[in-house]
Amino acid sequence: MKDLEMRQVYTQTIQGLAEKDQKILALEADLASSMGTSKLKEKLGDRYINVGIMEAQEMSAAAGLAVTGFIPFIHTFAPFATRRSFDQVFLSLGYAKNHAVIVGTDPGVTAEMNGGTHMPFEDIALMRVIPGNNIYEVSDPYQFKAILTYAHTAKGLFYIRTIRKQAKSLYNEKEDFSKGYCRLKKGTHGTIFASGIMVEEALQAADDLEEKGISVQVIDLFRIKPMNEEVVIEAAKLGPIITAENHNVIGGLGSAVAEIIAENHPTKMKRIGVKEQFGQVGKLDYLKEVYGLKANDISKAMIDLLK
Structure with missing residues (x-):
């Protein structure tokens, strides 16, 4: 785990959870190559949905699927998961009290060469004002896996902020993350x-x-x-x-x-x-x-x- 990039942690964790729970879906916004989720498509089949570059529709689709009993894991760039899709996240997921997990990647300066349009310095601020929303920013592969696993079994809306590439390993598989710090x-x-x-x-x-x-x-x-x-x-x-x-x-x-x-x-x-x-x-x-x-x-x- 410690040698995996965060995108690999995401893909492997979702695959493992989805093998045990047929209600799990993975939604992608045309970033399969960037996040490595193309492998999920091979494993999940119809439970992998690429909506294209339509992040607001991605959130709306996730809400509809959540209403019917599915558990959507939603990925896209952090600014598009929040700023661009805020109304859909607020109403269709938050207000409707749907269980969904949003993973916003390459936040802040980690967007690097994608520049200012893809560099969110405001995503946490936006997500904090949604009542009942659970917000995490992960720093380590073991931590990321643990939070994804917890988000699967818990109820409500989750926003998880992470880089895609390698993160320094700070913990191990025995670490207790239940306190939030x-x-x-x-x-x-x-x-x-x-x-x-x-x-x-x-x-x-x-x-x-x-x-x-x-x-x-x-x-x-x-x-x-x-x-x-x-x-x-x-x-x-x-x-x-x-x-x-x-x-x-x-x-x-x-x-x-x-x-x-x-x-x-x-x-x-x-x-x-x-x-x-x-x-x-x-x-x-x-x-x-x-x-x-x-x-x-x-x-x-x-x-x-x-x-």
């Missing part, structure tokens, strides 16, 4: 909450800070909604908080954490993320630098808060 590093001076590709940057920042005599804990807060309020309040009591996300600082992980802190235990906080900017074409390292999503941006912010 994992503490990857202990610390006493403050906390870094991160999700997705920013978890690795957060760990590097914590190591850099440790060399300066600053001890911070790193928590992968992968379940963004419903967020585990207890761990956030506990962190607020410990000291300053940094949130690090591959998303607009408005409406995403940082906003969700800030809301909990403001109502329960106000403390110093800094949100690391994209600030009022659109996407652009570029390689991942370049884009991380441009948008201030590097480990040094996180460590500098923590040092400033501790002053």
Whole structure:
């Protein structure tokens, strides 16, 4: 599992679940080659549906199938799964209380050379306002498989945000993901909450800070909604908080954490993320630098808060 790309994790997990449950369907929006789901078509037959480049219709079709008892797993680019299809997701899936799993891929700067039109910094913000929606941003292959498996057996609407390519392995098959967060590093001076590709940057920042005599804990807060309020309040009591996300600082992980802190235990906080900017074409390292999503941006912010 640790050597698989995230798209391979998706394909293999859905195939395994579908072999045991004939109600599972896979919906694709003409991205079979990009996501590797062409293999699912071979295995699932009529339970694999490619709607073409019509994401709104993909959501509507999924809703109709869910009403008849099927469990649709829906994949497309993150901006098209959310921004382009928002009304269908909100009404046909959310409002109608249908059980469906939406997987939005290549979020934020990971869209790289596809550029600004395919680079969502707003998808979590949009999905957060849908009542009852469950939102996850996965950072690791084992975590991705576990969340997909859970989404199959649970009820309601799910939005899972992930890269398609290789992700650094942070966990193993024995990890417990039921709490919605994992503490990857202990610390006493403050906390870094991160999700997705920013978890690795957060760990590097914590190591850099440790060399300066600053001890911070790193928590992968992968379940963004419903967020585990207890761990956030506990962190607020410990000291300053940094949130690090591959998303607009408005409406995403940082906003969700800030809301909990403001109502329960106000403390110093800094949100690391994209600030009022659109996407652009570029390689991942370049884009991380441009948008201030590097480990040094996180460590500098923590040092400033501790002053």
